[in-house]
Amino acid sequence: MSTKYALLPLLLFCFIIGCTGDSGYEYCFLYEEGGEYYYIDDGSIYMGNLLLGTTNQGCVYPADISGCENTELTFVPESTLRFNFSIVSSVSDYCGSSTQLISNETYELFSKLSNSAAYLDAVEPDENSLRSTATSQIDLWGCHGTDTTCVVNSLFYLVADNISYVPDPRGVEKIQSPDETVSIGGGDCEDLAILLISYLENLGVKTYLVLGDDHAYALACGLDYEEQFGLWQQVLKAQLEVVVSDNIVIQTDHFLPIGFVEEPDYNYLDILLDMESDGPVNVLFFPEYSEYEKRLEEQFYYSYLDCNAESVYDFYGVCSLDAKGGVIIENPLLNDDIVVDYMAAIAPSDNDVYYEVLNYTYTIYDVEGEDCYVLDPSTGPWGYVGYDANVTGVKLAVDPVTYGYFYI
Numbered sequence: 001m002s003t004k005y006a007l008l009p010l011l012l013f014c015f016i017i018g019c020t021g022d023s024g025y026e027y028c029f030l031y032e033e034g035g036e037y038y039y040i041d042d043g044s045i046y047m048g049n050l051l052l053g054t055t056n057q058g059c060v061y062p063a064d065i066s067g068c069e070n071t072e073l074t075f076v077p078e079s080t081l082r083f084n085f086s087i088v089s090s091v092s093d094y095c096g097s098s099t100q101l102i103s104n105e106t107y108e109l110f111s112k113l114s115n116s117a118a119y120l121d122a123v124e125p126d127e128n129s130l131r132s133t134a135t136s137q138i139d140l141w142g143c144h145g146t147d148t149t150c151v152v153n154s155l156f157y158l159v160a161d162n163i164s165y166v167p168d169p170r171g172v173e174k175i176q177s178p179d180e181t182v183s184i185g186g187g188d189c190e191d192l193a194i195l196l197i198s199y200l201e202n203l204g205v206k207t208y209l210v211l212g213d214d215h216a217y218a219l220a221c222g223l224d225y226e227e228q229f230g231l232w233q234q235v236l237k238a239q240l241e242v243v244v245s246d247n248i249v250i251q252t253d254h255f256l257p258i259g260f261v262e263e264p265d266y267n268y269l270d271i272l273l274d275m276e277s278d279g280p281v282n283v284l285f286f287p288e289y290s291e292y293e294k295r296l297e298e299q300f301y302y303s304y305l306d307c308n309a310e311s312v313y314d315f316y317g318v319c320s321l322d323a324k325g326g327v328i329i330e331n332p333l334l335n336d337d338i339v340v341d342y343m344a345a346i347a348p349s350d351n352d353v354y355y356e357v358l359n360y361t362y363t364i365y366d367v368e369g370e371d372c373y374v375l376d377p378s379t380g381p382w383g384y385v386g387y388d389a390n391v392t393g394v395k396l397a398v399d400p401v402t403y404g405y406f407y408i
Contacts, residue, residue: 116398178199269322
């Protein structure tokens, strides 16, 4: 994750060799916390012994100012040159005492921009192999190159469905190139965002890299809302299995199983069952099918007693089960068949994304009059365009091509 330095009031103590036109200096402390100093020394900005960046202006009095009164300090750290970012002290300097203040917000922005540089350097907005892969993906989806909505969705799922979220080694901040992420088949949230942004930029889609305190994702601009809403509906249908059956005959001493997936890609599920019958049935929920087999063999078995109902003619309820679980509609009669009408909706319950899709929850930012949608490929195959898994906190969004930036 990107580094964030704790911020306290930033005091700048300048120790000036001369107060005339001499531009010589020893050093300037920018910030102190617990004995750790942030300062400029001979044109370089340090945090203790760690070099943060360099500046040609530094802590120097302009040669054309007589004396030292009412002089504000300005310097442009080399690490933030690409952003056209400079630091200007908010309080005038006075020769001798020379106490200067830099706001917490200014130093925090400097830290965020400086830290973002390494991630932005990993983005490859003009690379032939990435462009080729992205083109193949949109062809697979049948997207026209000018259909930004289709292009963004196709490339989002290219990454979300095929590249796994893999955390960095403990104590190490690895920043992978797009090729490395594809080769490994995984990466952390920054790596996945960098790969997706690279694909999109290679096809001309305007993007932003969004960096929070402990998470990163992307923004993509230029999508058509109406078309995107239709795609959200497709996502919902793909992620929710709905079974509707009428006039199902359950023969004497037989049963109807619903659910019981052998190899689920989730950990838990919810089953909503709405049922009517012309005879008394048992509605029984089990963590997996083998438990019902034990019941048939009159062995000890597990079931969800709070969800079960016996000898009922209608049933409506939701039960949360293990991933391989399901429900049995059982005919307990020895001599009569029973006709059942039912609707069953089956959905994973351990993934918040499903419920966001169900409620069409999405995040769109207005950037200079253009809608920009959140893209978080680290959510995996249950994610979707517009889903924001990290809604809290202030985050920095940076254009990887122009280096324009803003807070969201």
